[in-house]
Amino acid sequence: MRSRLADDPALARSRNAAGISAVLWACYNRQPELARELAASAGELDVFEAAALDHADRVRELVEKDSALLSARRTAITHSK
Numbered sequence: 001m002r003s004r005l006a007d008d009p010a011l012a013r014s015r016n017a018a019g020i021s022a023v024l025w026a027c028y029n030r031q032p033e034l035a036r037e038l039a040a041s042a043g044e045l046d047v048f049e050a051a052a053l054d055h056a057d058r059v060r061e062l063v064e065k066d067s068a069l070l071s072a073r074r075t076a077i078t079h080s081k
Contacts, residue, residue: 005041012041027052047072
């Protein structure tokens with residue numbers, strides 16, 4: 001996976017047909033090391049990715065910008081990436 005990410009870092013920001021990011025997919029499938037690698041290559045994490053990876057500072061930053069995230073569900077968020 002590292003070599004694929006090195007060749008194409010955009011893979012870390014990819015999403016499946018349901019809108020699940022590669023980072024969250026790795027978390028959901030109990031692949032924490034892969035999730036961390038993907039997150040490192042992905043750039044800024046969204047609130048769901050940050051929460052799944054226990055990045056409290058990022059969650060706090062996002063919630064301070066948009067308090068609606070406190071009650072957000074993944075399906076309610078429009079992913080622009």
